[in-house]
Amino acid sequence: xxxxxxxxxxxxxxxxxxGQVTSRTLFLEDGTKVTLGIMLPGVYEFNTEGPETMEIxxxxxKVLLPGSEIWQEIKGxxxxxxxxxxxxxxxxxxxxxxxxxxxxx
Amino acid sequence: xxxxxxxxxxxxxxxxxxGQVTSRTLFLEDGTKVTLGIMLPGVYEFNTEGPETMEIxxxxxKVLLPGSEIWQEIKGxxxxxxxxxxxxxxxxxxxxxxxxxxxxx
Numbered sequence: 001x002x003x004x005x006x007x008x009x010x011x012x013x014x015x016x017x018x019g020q021v022t023s024r025t026l027f028l029e030d031g032t033k034v035t036l037g038i039m040l041p042g043v044y045e046f047n048t049e050g051p052e053t054m055e056i057x058x059x060x061x062k063v064l065l066p067g068s069e070i071w072q073e074i075k076g077x078x079x080x081x082x083x084x085x086x087x088x089x090x091x092x093x094x095x096x097x098x099x100x101x102x103x104x105x
Numbered sequence: 106x107x108x109x110x111x112x113x114x115x116x117x118x119x120x121x122x123x124g125q126v127t128s129r130t131l132f133l134e135d136g137t138k139v140t141l142g143i144m145l146p147g148v149y150e151f152n153t154e155g156p157e158t159m160e161i162x163x164x165x166x167k168v169l170l171p172g173s174e175i176w177q178e179i180k181g182x183x184x185x186x187x188x189x190x191x192x193x194x195x196x197x198x199x200x201x202x203x204x205x206x207x208x209x210x
Contacts, residue, residue, distance in 0.1 A: 004114045009131055011107055011204055012162055013143055019200040022143045024129055026114055038118055038127045038143070057117055095124040099116055 004028060017044055023100070033102040039092045050084040052100055059096025064089040109133060122149055128205075138207040144197045155189040157205055164201025169194040 010025045014035065021044060023037030039059070054063075056078045062071040066086040074080075082088050115130040119140065126149060128142030144164070159168075161183045167176040171191040179185075187193050 002116055004116065006111055007114055009109045009112055009114060009141070011109065011141065013141070013202045015143075015200065015202070019143070019145060022127075022200075024141055036114070036116065036118070036129050038120075038124070040124060095120065095127075097118045097120070 004034070007034075017042065020044075031104055035100045035102075037098050037100065039090065039096040039098065041092050041094065043089070043091050045087055045089045047087045048082050048084050050102055050105055052082045052084075052102055053079065054082060055079045055099040055101070057097040057099060059092065059098070060094040061090055061092045061096050109139070112139075122147065125149075136209055140205045140207075142203050142205065144195065144201040144203065146197050146199065148194070148196050150192055150194045152192045153187050153189050155207055155210055157187045157189075157207055158184065159187060160184045160204040160206070162202040162204060164197065164203070165199035166195055166197045166201050 004026060006029050008027045014023045014025060020040045020042045021037060023035040026034050026036065028034060056074050058076060060075050062073050063080060064071050065080065065088050066083060071091065109131060111134050113132045119128045119130060121127070125145045125147045126142060128140040131139050131141065133139060161179050163181060165180050167178050168185060169176050170185065170193050171188060176196070
């Protein structure tokens, strides 16, 4: 799916880590929250409230998922899931374009 | 207006100037194209095809509009218009969040 239809988009950007990570928030028709974002090179840690599905659209990075001691390499498109009430770390080597979904519980 | 409703959003980012400028494209119900973007510090020149309305949501920058020799300072929220088939230059001092509209001719 290359586009989302019938969505609500918040105008102002979400800005994290001094602008190295930015995103826009949208809400799908069924209420699912999605953020479309860009991560510039750097090392980041994110905390989750609910579970998240992270779809990497393009990029070059490593991810350390909760409970794992192995950094997983991602080049290009890949999807990973993060449980709620946890944290994950990313090392981004090249500009990374992502789509993060927050399923309704 | 802090959000757009009933829009179509393209998933993949638009990436310019080595990722210093990135945006997402959306289409409003009436067909108007809008891009929501982030500019990191730098100097940029953009060419226009049709006219553009550039709404700065937040930022610190200067803009040189076509036909002008004066760089106009913008801090915070401001809107400017650029004619079609022209070009404009921006010097961005701090991360700038913008909303650019491409009115239907």
